[in-house]
Amino acid sequence: MIALKKASLLQRIRGRVSSLLIAAMLLTALIPAIEKASAKIPYSNDWSYYKEITLSNSAAGKILRIHVVKGVGTDDPSTNTIYMNNKCQQWPYDIAFATSYDPDAATMLPFNLIDYNDTDAYFDIKLTDAYSKIYILTGNSNKELAIHTLSRPLDVYDAFTGDKFMNTKDFDFVGASMTASDVSSLTPAISDDEVEGIVFDGSYYYVSTRDNSGAFLYKIDLNGNVVASEKLGDPPLIHGGGFDIYNGKLFIPVAEATSSPSTPSKIISVWAANLTVDRTVCEVNDHIGTVMLAPDLNRMYLCNWDTLKIYVYDLNGNYITTITSPPQNKIQDAVYTDGLFFCSIQTGDGNDHVIAVLKPADNGNSLVKVGEIYTANGRTRNGLTWYAGNFYVAYNYGGYYIYKLKGAKIAMEIPAGEQYVASKNTFSPPTILEVKEKMGGNGKHNVGFSQTFPCPDTEATQCIAWKPYPTSQPPYPEYYLKDGATYSTDYLDWVANEWTYLTLEWLGSSYAKLTKNFQETIDATLNYGSGPYYAGAQTWGSADSTLYVQYLAVMPYADPEPSVASTTVWQNIPRDPPACSLNANPTSGEAPLTVTFSMSASDPDGSISSWQLDVDNDGSPEYSGTGNPPATQEHTYENPGTYIANLTVTDNDGYTAYDTVTIIVTEHQNQPPACSLSANPTSGEAPLNVEFSLTASDPDGNITAWWLDVDGDESEEYSGAGSPPATINHVYDNPGTYIVNFT
Structure with missing residues (x-):
């Protein structure tokens, strides 16, 4: 009988390492703490400079007028004149006024860019409190903060709200005039039946079309090349209508080309970058020809055939309400800016030169019409969009065209024949009326205050600023003041068809001052009661006379007026580090x-x-x-x-x-391997056939060699490289007790 003894591990390990303690703590004292500056820059990362302005006669709610000069010079507080020293890079847009240059403490002050040329600009700043100091900021903000070229002052910053101020949005509608012409007209290679809508982002035009084979969307570069296209619908959905863009997505209707569709219209969103379809926003059981977006109100207006209905949804495609009697029919395309929709209209006159102006009301759940724009020569029936101060139109009339409307500043047009525009609010002196206007033709007009609404239709006894052209009292075209039948003895030269800026300071019931282009002034004694008065403008007397009013505002007059006491030098605005x-x-x-x-x-x-x-x-x-x-x-x-x-x-x-x-x-610490050995059987008569089971592993490496000594004489009978085999059989021929070592 024999007995077997196993050894689990023998010290025949090839190699040796030292054991090291691993430290898990971080060394925090090797580098000093980093101090980050706390300086701030307000409003825009591109504002670069500021100047402190100390005020005199500051009062809450009053208007401070500042004359800003683009070039180099010395500030003149006596005339409220500040020199920019050529620091304003995008003149005059990169100018703002605030209570501080620190955004944690600053309030942007409401202001209006009254007028400007290549060298000079005039700002009205509303003092929301009796500030002793304010700050003028400049640099390169790359923004048009004070004015949008659409219409001055459609985006007067923070709008001078209240009874003492109005702008073009406050008028009962009279009308507007805009000249139009082809400017580098593009003729993209589009062969579809009809163009429906257009969007322009400054780099590409996006045009939707209708065709018998389907609805299509085209992406066109500034040279008129079609760089991408996408089919948005298959028959019967062949009508891709007027559309808009928001957050990089184009919201486009795809519908049947009929007023009584059998298939619901789809409103789909398409990524402008690559014209891939994002999703179907909603479906409507009607023909939807135009999508109008008002993102600030979270509203999407969907116009049906001839705009007999407008369905109101939110931007996520949830239905809100239906406008059953829209204020405007036959809307083809629309663009939303300054809180207003400008809509191309199919007037059916063969020219289609009308752009209707609509304004959301009732928290965005309804629309009201506030005006129209008449283009002198330029078809606006089809696609209409707006970018950086200009309207862009896409249409197919004897070919496919994209063109820009010149003179896209919108001005109210008051034709002759007892036409007027007046404010909805009433005013009492002391008050200032400001107007930028021009007139052509042989009629007359007046601009000023009236105790009636509208202003009188003849040479008024109550309107205090007016001018005739070209032959009336006095017999030459000039500005002057009128008090009833009495005219002032001083006159200001006037040129027809040139924009002129007038300020009428009505200082109570006995004195008025009329200033032309901030320079020429005439004074008059006026005898009026305490009001209330309306502010307005009117024309009369000749059919070929037209008055254009680009800007009309009424503000409170302060006595004494706020003024500039002193200024500092220009200073760099400190920046925030990353x-x-x-x-x-x-x-x-x-x-x-x-x-x-x-x-x-x-x-x-x-x-x-x-x-x-x-x-x-x-x-x-x-x-x-x-x-x-x-x-x-x-x-x-x-x-x-x-x-x-x-x-x-x-x-x-x-x-x-x-x-x-x-x-x-x-340093790497080598761990020893492990092995196990078992035998079956462990005893028996000679000759005895024993099966050894062997396993081996290494926690941080590989097994490179193994040895099996079956009789304990330290001379292995079996060995090899790498891991051992799972089993080895050995026959013991002679009786005895054997110690088996596995290494």
């Missing part, structure tokens, strides 16, 4: 150690322009790039040591920020 964060996982381990760095960066007043990751703080970054850093970056440390990884980011102003993390890499 911020960044760097983390690592793991932060310690044996070599070779693969670490995943997590990175993030932001800039409160701009953008991140570049980043660098220096994994060993040797001043030479291993990883870098432009823009924001990637979310993660892997790096493998091959050698033991303590490493400080440094992430540095730079913003568009050149300011930097950095963050660090410490990585500890220890």
Whole structure:
């Protein structure tokens, strides 16, 4: 009988390492803390300069007029004149007024750009409190903050609200005039039956069409080349109508070309970048020919055939209500700007020169018509859009065209024949009326205050500023003041068909001052009661006479008026630095150690322009790039040591920020292998055939060799490279007790 004895491990290990303690703590004292500046820049990352203005006679609700000069000079507080020293890059749009240059404390003051030329500009600033100091900001904001070229003052900043101010939105409708002509007309290669809508984003035109084979959308570059197209609908959905753009998506109706469709119309959103369809926003059981978006109201207006109904949805496609009696019919396309819809209309006169102006009401659930624009020569029946101060029209009339309407500033047109425009509010002196207007023809007009509504239709005894042209009292075309039948003895020269800016200061019941273009002035004694009065303008007397009013406002008069007491020099606006964060996982381990760095960066007043990751703080970054850093970056440390990884980011102003993390890499510690040995049977008569079962593993590597000594004489009978076989059979021929060693 024999007995077997097994050994689980013999010290025949090839190689030896030393055991090291792994430290898991981060070294935080190696780099001092980074102090980030707390300076701020208001409103826009591109504002660059500010100047402090100390005021006299400041009073809440009063108007401060400032004369701003583009070039270099010395400020003149006595005339409220401030020199920009050529710091305003986009003259005169990059100018604003605030209570501070620190956005945490600043309030943007309401202001209006009254008038300007290449060198001078005039601003009216509403003092919302009795500020002793205000600040003028400039730089390169790349924004039109004070004025939109659509119509002055359609976007008076923060609008001078209240009874003492009105603008063109406040008038009962009289009308508007706009000249139009082809400017570098584009003729894109489109062969569909009819163009329906257009959107322009400054780089590309997007045009929808209808055709018997389907509804199509085209993307056209500035040279008229079709760079992309997409079929939006198959028959019977062949009508792609008027549409709009919001958040990079085009909202387009696709419908049957009939007023009584059997298939619901679809409103789909399409990505402008590549013309791929995003989703179907909603479906309507009617022909939908035009989509009008008002994003600020979360409203989408869907016009049916001939606009006999307008369905109101939110931008997510949820139904809200139906406008059963729209204020305008036959809307073909529309664009929304300054809180108004400008709509191309199919008037049926063969020319279609009318653009209707609609305004949302009732929290966006209804629409009212506030006016019309008549283009002198330019078909506006089909697609209509607006960009950077100009209307753009797409139509197919003897060919496919895209053209820009010249003279796109909208002006109220008051034709002759006892026509008028008047405010909806009443005013009492002391009051200032401001108007920018021009007139042509042989009729007469007056602009001023009246105790009747509308203004009188003849040479009024109550309107106090008027002029005849060309032959009336006095017998030459000039401005003057009128008090009943009495005229002032001074006159201001006037030229027909030239825009003129007039300020009428009505200082109570006995005195008025008329100023032309901020320079020429005449004074008069007027005898009027305390009011109330309406502000208005009118023409009469000749059919070929037309008065154009581009701007008309009424404001309170202050006595004494707020004025500039002193100014400082121009100063740079301090910027906010960027911020960044760097983390690592793991932060310690044996070599070779693969670490995943997590990175993030932001800039409160701009953008991140570049980043660098220096994994060993040797001043030479291993990883870098432009823009924001990637979310993660892997790096493998091959050698033991303590490493400080440094992430540095730079913003568009050149300011930097950095963050660090410490990585500890220890020397690799070899762990011994493990093995097991079992036998079956472990006893029996000679000759005895025994099956040995062998296993071996290494926690940090591989098994390279093995030995099996079946009789304990330290001379292995079986051996090999790599891992051992699962079993080995051995026959014991002689009786005895054997110790078997597996190494």
